[in-house]
Amino acid sequence: MRAPAARADGRQSLRLSVHPGVPPALDALAAGLGDRAFLRAAWFAAAGGERTLVAATADGVPLAAFPAAPMGPPALGVAAVPGSYWPFRAVPLAPELGRAELEEILSSRTFRSAFGPLWRMGPFYRDDPAAARLVSAAAASGWTASARRLGRTFLIDIPTLRAAGPWPTGSTLKRVRNYENRLRRLGEVTFERIAGSDWTPAAFDALAAIEAASWIASRTDGSGAKFLASGQGDYWRRVAADPAVAAMLSALVVRVGGRPVAFCFDLNVGSLQYGIAASHDAAFDSFRPGRIATCRNLEWAIERGIERIDLGAGDSGYKAEMGASPGPEIVDMLFIRPPALAALLRPAWEASTSEEGLFGGLREIRLKRRTPTLLAGVVTAAAAVAFLE
Numbered sequence: 001m002r003a004p005a006a007r008a009d010g011r012q013s014l015r016l017s018v019h020p021g022v023p024p025a026l027d028a029l030a031a032g033l034g035d036r037a038f039l040r041a042a043w044f045a046a047a048g049g050e051r052t053l054v055a056a057t058a059d060g061v062p063l064a065a066f067p068a069a070p071m072g073p074p075a076l077g078v079a080a081v082p083g084s085y086w087p088f089r090a091v092p093l094a095p096e097l098g099r100a101e102l103e104e105i106l107s108s109r110t111f112r113s114a115f116g117p118l119w120r121m122g123p124f125y126r127d128d129p130a131a132a133r134l135v136s137a138a139a140a141s142g143w144t145a146s147a148r149r150l151g152r153t154f155l156i157d158i159p160t161l162r163a164a165g166p167w168p169t170g171s172t173l174k175r176v177r178n179y180e181n182r183l184r185r186l187g188e189v190t191f192e193r194i195a196g197s198d199w200t201p202a203a204f205d206a207l208a209a210i211e212a213a214s215w216i217a218s219r220t221d222g223s224g225a226k227f228l229a230s231g232q233g234d235y236w237r238r239v240a241a242d243p244a245v246a247a248m249l250s251a252l253v254v255r256v257g258g259r260p261v262a263f264c265f266d267l268n269v270g271s272l273q274y275g276i277a278a279s280h281d282a283a284f285d286s287f288r289p290g291r292i293a294t295c296r297n298l299e300w301a302i303e304r305g306i307e308r309i310d311l312g313a314g315d316s317g318y319k320a321e322m323g324a325s326p327g328p329e330i331v332d333m334l335f336i337r338p339p340a341l342a343a344l345l346r347p348a349w350e351a352s353t354s355e356e357g358l359f360g361g362l363r364e365i366r367l368k369r370r371t372p373t374l375l376a377g378v379v380t381a382a383a384a385v386a387f388l389e
Contacts, residue, residue: 013058016110022049027061035269039092042242053092063094087274088124106141122332144342147331151313154324176295179288186277187257194251199240206260211279226277254299262289264297271307
C-alpha cells in the first residue's frame, strides 16, 4: 500500500465517496488486515450491502470502508454493517488511518447522509483494536454508542495446550476412535476435507443435507442454520465465489456409506481458525458423529499450522472439555445521533437479546406511550438535525 498523501498540518488528505453496492476497492484494504482479511467486498455484498462509503487518500489509496444494508422496518431507515453474523460484522479500517481522520469521516455530512441518525455494527469483539478506535472516534464525533452484550467467545490456544502435554489427550483420541469403530458397523466411514477450489455446489449441498437432518431443522425454525434456505442459505455460496475467501473456508465432512452425517465448517486466516458451525444427522446421535468430526477437524487444523481456534460464545461445557478458555467479550453496537434519539433507543437496545430486540423494544415504547407515530417522528426530526449540523 502506498504512503498516504498528507496536508500541510501533517494529517492525511481524505476523499469520501459513496458507491452503490460494495466496490472492489475493499479487497485491497482487507489484504492488510491480518486476521480480518476476510472482510472483502464479497463478504459484505453477499449479505446485501446496498451502498458503501469509502475514505481514500488524495491519490486513491482506500483507508476505510463502511458498507451499509437496511435493518428492520424500511420506514425507519436504519443502516447496518452487513456480513455473516459470525465471526463478526465490522468495517475494514487501515492500521495507518489516524484518529483525527476517523473523526473527520464520522462527523462528515457525507457519512451522516449515507448512514442517517442510526446505524449498527456488530457483533464484534470489544477488545478489537480497530473497533475500539472506531467507537472512540464516534463518541468524539457526536455519536452515542450503545452496546448490548452477547457473552464471551471461547479460544483454544493450541501451542499452550500442547506444551502442557499431549493434546488432544490419549484418552480423548481413544474414545473417539471407539466411536468411529462403532460407526463402521453401519458402513464405510470416510472423511472429506474441503477447501479452496473444492467449494462446489455439491460440497455445499452435502452440508445442507446434514443440517436438514439435524436438530436445528426439527426443533427450531431453521433461522440459525448456515446452509438451509430458512437460514443463511445462499450466503456462504455467494461468499465462496470469491477465490480469496474460498481459500479461507474449510470443512471436514464425515460420511457413512457415502451419506454425509456430520461436518465442521471453519474460516481460516493465517494461524487463526474461526469455528463457524458444526452439525450432525440426528439419526446417528448414539454414534457421536459430531465428536468424531470435531476431533478429526482438530487434527487437520494442527497439520495446517493453526495455532488458535475461536469457537464463539455459548455451549461452554463442551468447549471447556476441548481445552478452550474464555476470551474477549462480544458486543453489538448501535450508534445514535442526536442525544435525544439516543436517550429513547438506548434502553431498548441494551436490554435486547436478539437481532430483532431493538424493534421489539421500540414496539413496547410505542404501546406504553400510546403514540404509534412517536418513533417515526423522532427519527425524522433526528435526520433533519443531522442534515443541518
